[in-house]
Amino acid sequence: MRTIPLGQTNLQVPVIAVGCMRIKALDKQEAERFIQTSLDLGANFFDHADMYGDGVCEEIFADAIHMNESVREKVLLQSKCGIRKGAFDFSKSHILESVDGILKRLKTDYLDVLLLHRPDALVEPEEVAEAFEQLHSSGKVRHFGVSNQNPMQIQLLQKFVKQPIAANQLQLSITNSNMISQGLHVNMLDDSAVNRDGSILDFCRLNDITIQPWSPFQYGFFEGVFLDNEKFPKLNAKIDEIAAKYEVSNTTIAIAWLLRHPSHMQPVTGTMNIERLKDCAKAADIRLTREEWYEIYMAAGNILP
Template sequence: MTEQNAVSTVPNIIAGMMRIADRTDAEIRAVYTAAREAGVTQFDHADLYGFNHPGGYHHCERRFAEALQLSGAQREEIVLQSKTGIVDEPWGYDQSYEHIIASVDRSLAALRTDYLDVLLLHRPDALVEPEEVARAFDELEAAGKVRAFGVSNHTPRQIDLLKTAVTQPLVVNQVQLSLVHAPIIAQGLTANMLATPDAVTLDGGGLLEYSRIHGITLQAWSPFQGPGGVFLDSPDYPGLNAELNRLAEKYGVAPIAIATAWITRHPATMQVVLGTTTPQRVADAAAGSTLPLTRGEWYGLFRAAGHHLP
């Protein structure tokens, strides 16, 4: 992702807008300002976000535009990314040509913009027809409505299936990743180990390595959460928090910055999608963008999170 017109940017940090549905205009402006001041220029949306509020689908996109009232020049300074493919009533997935086209048009209207910088397919659709996805992507690209394409929560083979028809590069795969939810990393370290839960393949088969080979940027969602919720300051993770606090003191940052740095330190050049709407937490997390964790510190955090190293 190329960032524009910012003196100091952190291209590996993304501000997620999933939780702004019930925020006031002032609160949305505050988190946006904090992100921009921290060097963040990319903002993540989805047609689904806010669907259970009165505004329905595209509600968070709409609130973002209403609160910020960005000028044309301001819009050009940021990267807007949105996702499509999840539907409700009944809950399921739809990557048909008709759904993709209609969803993007509604996202553009809600965001008050002529184009999306990036469009992702939000979840795999078991009924997907790659030719329909290709037709939609071709039309959106030709019309200038979408500049780049990717996926979210897809396995390597699901990406390969799409690529049988889609000609545009799939530049992103947004997946869940944190210190305590790290199957895409842990499986590769413990492959073929019978007694280790991390050895179970949950990533569809080498997702991390596949992404590096094919130039796909992994975006980590829920970067501070695990099965029991947020792990920062949680009594469920005393060893991990002790190590986070130790390194935070060493580097002069907040512990959340160390949790961020654990992801950004990886040579896959992953991006971290922040879900917080608290301005200070945005700034604190972004401070981990370029922290130079050593190999020992990186593996120490991995072990402290409960993962096994053979």
């Protein structure tokens, strides 16, 4: 699979990240087959979080992949921490404790990437910096990033954190594309001009931070998928038309739409369906034309000013 550099690091990652939030739904044989298929496709970057299944998802993954030193060398592991029951927590003690738990469950000595999950209103960036430095110097975490953060939050962290912020995991799909549309509606008196995230897309491009779109098939906030959904007739008609041209599925085109953006995103899949995963992987080999990208954008209900 085609690869891209992750942020400012020297880590080359596949353009598709395999999200493991739903792996708990698979039995052992299904999980083994799913992970092997991912590896066969070249999608060896696996995204986790300590809150997924309260850690059970990480355990299932480690067992299904039969984690050992030889296997570890063939995969890239990313996990997230900072969400606990009733609070968000970026304290030094919680970050360190969380990473130790993640490593134990994944049966590994290190993470390739650690992301801080939802922003913590009580964050003390000096503590984050101390935690990152300890994790980095000990070899437990090689690279760091964030999730769902705006430019000022990242800049606040980066003021104290020595390691570069390599990635920012953000909700983004064809139907949830405000971070794109607000950049097209500058100085316009319409809802699409509302800047809800501080121009995070441009900020990440300017600072070489890889955007990892999560829920690339969802509309709203986990309200459902837009593909084959009667609520989005024009969008599906256009996606199906373009999918027929490339002789691929609508799933492939939905991911290809994200990959066509020049910011070099790394979408995070969430499916546990092997055929759909294969469809996602095919997007790495498709480059939509400018016209096709805009046609899909407008079919989703977006307008050009």
